[in-house]
Amino acid sequence: MNPANWLVRTAQIAPEAPALMIDETPRGDYAAFARAAAGIGAALRARGVAPGERAALFMPNRVEFLEALYGIWFAGAVAAPINARLHPREAAWILEHCGARLVFAAPQTAAALREAIGPGGPEIVDVAEDAFAAMRKAPPLPAPAPMTAEDPAWLFYTSGTTGRPKGVVIHAGALMAMTLSYFADVDEVRPGDAALYAAPMSHGAGLYNFMHVIRGARHVVPPSGGFDADEILDLAPRLGDVHMFAAPTMVRRLVDRARARGLRGEGLRTVVYGGGPMYLADIEEAVAVMGPRFVQIYGQGECPMCITALSRRHVADRAHPRWRARLASVGRAQSATEIRIAGPDGAPLPPGRVGEIEVRGPAVMRGYWNAPEATARALRDGWLRTGDVGALDEEGFLTLHDRSKDVVISGGSNIYPREVEEVLLQHPAVHEAACVGRPHPEWGEELVAFVCPAPGAAPDPAELEALCLSRIARYKRPRAWFALPELPKNNYGKVLKTELRRMLAEGRARPLEAPQGDEA
Incomplete structure (x- = not known):
């Protein structure tokens, strides 16, 4: 249709x-x-x-x-x-x-x-x-x-x-499947609700217009036309019942400003986050600061916004014995989608095994525009090969490990950078972290970490290494540490690990040094 x-x-x-609005002004x-x-x-x-x-x-x-x-x-x-x-x-x-x-x-x-x-x-x-x-x-x-x-x-x-x-x-048909799955698996929309477009309308935020059109909700463009955390926190209470889509980096900035101002996100009913990894420490803090306003989705352009969802209830739950594992996941398959984990030979793997995430269903693309070879690589027997690596548990919760191209193979062992990044973000001196592989003459690759300090903090490489050794296997720890004021990102807030690798290759990465006065 x-x-x-x-x-x-x-x-x-x-x-x-009222349909179209700028700030609080109907258009x-x-x-x-x-x-x-x-x-x-x-x-x-x-x-x-x-x-x-x-x-x-x-x-x-x-x-x-x-x-x-x-x-x-x-x-x-x-x-x-x-x-x-x-x-x-x-x-x-x-x-x-x-x-x-x-x-x-x-x-x-x-x-x-x-x-x-x-x-x-x-x-x-x-x-x-x-x-x-x-x-x-x-x-x-x-x-x-x-x-x-x-x-x-x-x-x-x-x-x-x-x-x-x-x-x-x-x-x-994919747009219809995505829209109906939103109502079934992500959130309800009511007449009088407001969709706030702070992320680009050309992508995920714009794809979420359909649900709000169907329900006769308001479509609001903030005065800035984009993402400004203070603007959103000020505008949401005046609008009421606001829904918005945000990349994880936007959620982090929103939570930082809400905490600094003593706010809890009043007026925001639902923040759907996706488009990149949301680290466990970040979403725990988001719920602690702003309450049960968050829903996670996982999707790709090839299956838009429609692979998995982690419901508001699951994001906010702290009573279930496995709540941390669930919160670290991206949720369960949306109603219009099937998910499986495939090994290198394409055969399905049992629960708990790590492999490539494959999906099929009415929301999956039919192909790329004028690119038959790329289409053939992406689609296999009706299944979309996402290029993401993950595992399903017995309850159907999907945990992402990394993009397949980001997995580091060191001495024959797979290291998933996201697992290490999750640990580093538990340190109070770390604001952002990203791990990549670099060539090593003996092991093939070794893992290195880029660390962005929290405001006023000075991460100590020795402390970070000790934290890793207390949480994960020794072979997974980073072998070198580098400092950055912020991680390079593309227009959608995704970390550009290609740029981090380029910095290493060109010798532009600055080593992370121990804080002065800690030698004793």
């Missing part, structure tokens, strides 16, 4: 419900939202954008993003959202790769994108200019174009940390 039908349905039953109800999308769809058709063709979005978080997104679907086209923090040349490559006929941009992105594209590229429509206003007011299409479950709807470009990004083809 075309996702635009969900907007039409809500506009029919709750036309006057349109559901009737106006649907009318604008239908006009944009008609204007796209008039520009020759036919069903199945691609139209892109390259802008920071704005309410116009949602109007343009649903306008694309009204026309039956495929939406290709692009993270606004990418370089215009990177965005231009994506536009060329997917063959976009038109791209919606904003004042912050339009001019640089025009320069990067040059003559002969797709039409650029700045949503702050008259051309977009005219599209919104065009004679509307009477109904969204028909779409089947197998029709492409959203073209998601991966972060591309190891090369050119790949375009994941998310079909309409």
Whole structure:
């Protein structure tokens, strides 16, 4: 089904419900939202954008993003959202790769994108200019174009940390499976709730618009257009019943500010976190500071937001005898998804064994855009090979160990950096930590650690090594320690371990030294 039908349905039953907001200021109800999308769809058709063709979005978080997104679907086209923090040349490559006929941009992105594209590229429509206003007011299409479950709807470009990004083809049926699984496994949405878009709408935060459209909830863009912990803590009590999606690094910053200000996240009903590892120490502190507001999901672009979920109850539970193990997991399979752990030969492994995580179900992609070889590597007999390493327990809880490419093999033994990072983050002087492998002439690789100090603290390598020796096997401890003010991250908050390895190879890593005065 075309996702635009969900907007039409809500506009029919709750036309006057507030839909789009900036801060606390309404910018349109559901009737106006649907009318604008239908006009944009008609204007796209008039520009020759036919069903199945691609139209892109390259802008920071704005309410116009949602109007343009649903306008694309009204026309039956495929939406290709692009993270606004990418370089215009990177965005231009994506536009060329997917063959976009038109791209919606904003004042912050339009001019640089025009320069990067040059003559002969797709039409650029700045949503702050008259051309977009005219599209919104065009004679509307009477109904969204028909779409089947197998029709492409959203073209998601991966972060591309190891090369050119790949375009994941998310079909309409996958969006439906993800949306219904949210209601079943993640959270409820009620009329009057508010979706707060602090993470990029081009990715996970934007994918969570559907649930809120279906329920007739509010869609709020904060004044900054992005993530500002103090802004969120101030805005949430005024809005009430706020839902938001956040990367783990955002959760950490939100909790730090709430603790510093003596707040508990009033007004925030649900914070769904995902998109990277949430360390056990961080989520324990988050619940202690802000209460039972957190739900974890695990997904990939290839199975968007829809692999596992760790419920609010499980995140907050401290009574179960295995609550720490559950909290360290990413939860159980969502209702639309099957999970298995596979060995190197592709055969399923029993509970407790570590291997590659594979998933299948209606939310799994059908393939990458114009990349048959990459598709063949990712999909095997209907199962998506995630490239993540993990294990299932007897209750079906999935624990992530690492990306397969990040596993360090030292002297023939596998070392999972995340396990070591979890231990390092238990030290009060450590704010962030990341472990990678570097070449070793005898063992093949050895594990080294990058440590970011907590404010006002000075981590001592001897103390950190002693902590590791008290928690994990001796062979897993880091063999060298390096200091960084903060870890390098991509636009989605994921740690760039490729950059850490590059720093090592180029001799740019600074050793972590013992605090002065500790020699005695």
